[in-house]
Amino acid sequence: MLVLDKTIFVGNSGLASNKNGVQWLRNLASNFDYTVVEVPLNPPILHLDCALSLVREGLMIVCEEALIDGILEQLRDWDKIHVSLEDAAKLATNGLPINEKVYITDKEFTWIGEQLAKRGITVESVDFTISRSLGGSFRCSTQPLLRTDL
Numbered sequence: 001m002l003v004l005d006k007t008i009f010v011g012n013s014g015l016a017s018n019k020n021g022v023q024w025l026r027n028l029a030s031n032f033d034y035t036v037v038e039v040p041l042n043p044p045i046l047h048l049d050c051a052l053s054l055v056r057e058g059l060m061i062v063c064e065e066a067l068i069d070g071i072l073e074q075l076r077d078w079d080k081i082h083v084s085l086e087d088a089a090k091l092a093t094n095g096l097p098i099n100e101k102v103y104i105t106d107k108e109f110t111w112i113g114e115q116l117a118k119r120g121i122t123v124e125s126v127d128f129t130i131s132r133s134l135g136g137s138f139r140c141s142t143q144p145l146l147r148t149d150l
Contacts, residue, residue: 001025002048006034007074011048013041040068045088053093055081056100059119061112063088081115098124 002009008029010022019038026036042065045051051066060078064070065085083092092112095105103116104124113123 002054004054008034008036009039009048010036011039011041013043013045016046042066042068049094051088053095055097055103061093
C-alpha cells in the first residue's frame with residue numbers, strides 16, 4: 001500500500017492481496033475519510049511498492065509495465081523516473097523517501113540516484129543486496145509513521 005494524503009493505493013496481483021482485502025480496507029478506511037484505490041498489478045509483482053515509489057508530491061519512480069491499467073489517474077501529471085520490469089523485480093522502486101529532499105535506495109540503482117539528484121533530491125545509497133535477495137528492500141524493512149522536514 002502507498003498513502004498519498006487521504007488516498008490509500010492498494011496493489012493487487014492476487015499474490016499478496018485480493019479484492020476481499022481491498023474491500024475490507026475500503027470499509028475500514030472510509031470511517032476515517034480515506035479513499036482506497038485498487039491498483040491491479042501484473043504477476044509476479046507482489047506489492048505495489050515493487051512497481052511504484054512516491055518520492056515526493058509530483059515525483060515518482062514507476063514501472064508502468066507492472067501496472068495493468070497504466071499510471072493511476074491521480075498521478076498521471078507527475079514527473080516519472082521509469083524502471084523496467086526487470087529492475088522492478090530487483091526492487092528498484094522499493095526505496096525509502098525520508099522527506100521531500102532525501103531518498104534512500106540501493107547502491108545498485110545509481111542511475112535512479114542520478115535521476116533523483118537532477119531533480120534536487122539528496123540520495124543516500126546503501127548496499128541492500130542481501131535483503132533484496134530475500135525479497136525485501138527499504139520499505140519492507142521500515143515502517144514510516146510520519147514524514148517531517150528535518
